[in-house]
Amino acid sequence: MSGKREQNKRLTRQAIVDSARMLFIRKGFELTRIEDLARQAGIGKGTVYSYFSSKEQILIEMISEERQQLVARFEQRNDESAPIGEQILTLFLCQFDYILEHREIARLMYRESLFPVKPSIHQRHQVDNSYLNAVVGLVRRGQQRDEINPNGDALSAAIIFYNHYSMAISGWYMGYIESEDMTMNLRHLIEMAINGLHRSTDNTSTSPALKLARLTATPLETP
Amino acid sequence: MSGKREQNKRLTRQAIVDSARMLFIRKGFELTRIEDLARQAGIGKGTVYSYFSSKEQILIEMISEERQQLVARFEQRNDESAPIGEQILTLFLCQFDYILEHREIARLMYRESLFPVKPSIHQRHQVDNSYLNAVVGLVRRGQQRDEINPNGDALSAAIIFYNHYSMAISGWYMGYIESEDMTMNLRHLIEMAINGLHRSTDNTSTSPALKLARLTATPLETP
DNA sequence: TCAAAAACTCGACCGTGGTCAACTTTTTAT
């Protein structure tokens, strides 16, 4: 009987991730005990650790599965004829929907994903990559339409958008950005990224201000 | 004898933070046991928890102290006549020096600081604020000199710069940005933030590409 | 000055993430 092990291992691994999804979402990450998770998956506690090296790794794999669905959701919602900035916004808002639903889980994901213990060898990278690639795709279309400078590097531009998005999420977790302001702020960030912060040719143009709760700059002291 | 308690409490609190600095830096955060830390500070384990609610909070206070020194270091190094982009770069590089020295500690700081458990009530906010205010100050000077659009909101612009910086640090932790490329990449990010990603008036201008290790966009498929 | 109250200190104790040596199941080789 060859391959029986192989088969079972795949099933067990999936059972762990599925149990994790259920329990993490129901009870939260911290409040889920590995032993309960193992019970739920129908295996012993020790076995969990022959599939994953830590509780956090289980979370990471779970999230990685969820993300794939998000890109799919985006492709449904997206209006391909809209300005490229709006399309990028749509992509980000799909992600933000998920965050709103699963605040704690998503928070842990960002923590681990943006500041990982070691420069990832993981497949997780692949996932992040694939998400970034969605942005790259949009940027390229923007370049074709001349909404984004076609002489610039698409990847760099995509990263710039992604930077702003990630930090907007951070701002939300920090309490600087209210949920209802997220759309507007992201829109402004994208707009400013495209137009730049320099004084534009038509002289009176004024870039939009972000709406930030609890954050005000120190009053201007004239030197 | 009034105020004796007050006095002792300040000393004890400081002793905890100082011991933490010593041990966290020497042995790392995870490998430092609270009990050792307490011993080092000359108090019992339980007492630690009447000053700080968790191990992480000690770290946060410690970092908060360090940061104040960083702003000071910047003011020394900075050349006030340089273009504003360069000055912002200098500010960021001061911070990055610290990160290079204390990789693990700084990593935990960013995690907690950018994705906190709850929208901070903490004083930690103040620290972050004061750092951001340094950027705001530079932006305002840039506006006076017309290097940055004076009609735009200074705080928003500062946040945009700070976004890029934070995410560059993230890229470094993720292994996308090598230490030796950090200066160049930050310079490009700042430049692109100022100039924008749009096609500029002089037609052939090409914005610089970031130098990213291990990250390549999927090859362009012409649709 | 002294006793009651308040504030503070402490380490035994608890719960949980993660380890490991003993045990079970599957595969390999003859």
Added chain:
DNA sequence: ATAAAAAGTTGACCACGGTCGAGTTTTTGA
């Protein structure tokens, strides 16, 4: 078919972060 080897499973066990109630010191106020 069978025994040895390899692979996989398991829960008792360990270490450490954090809690708590008993004990100690300081403050209050009469």
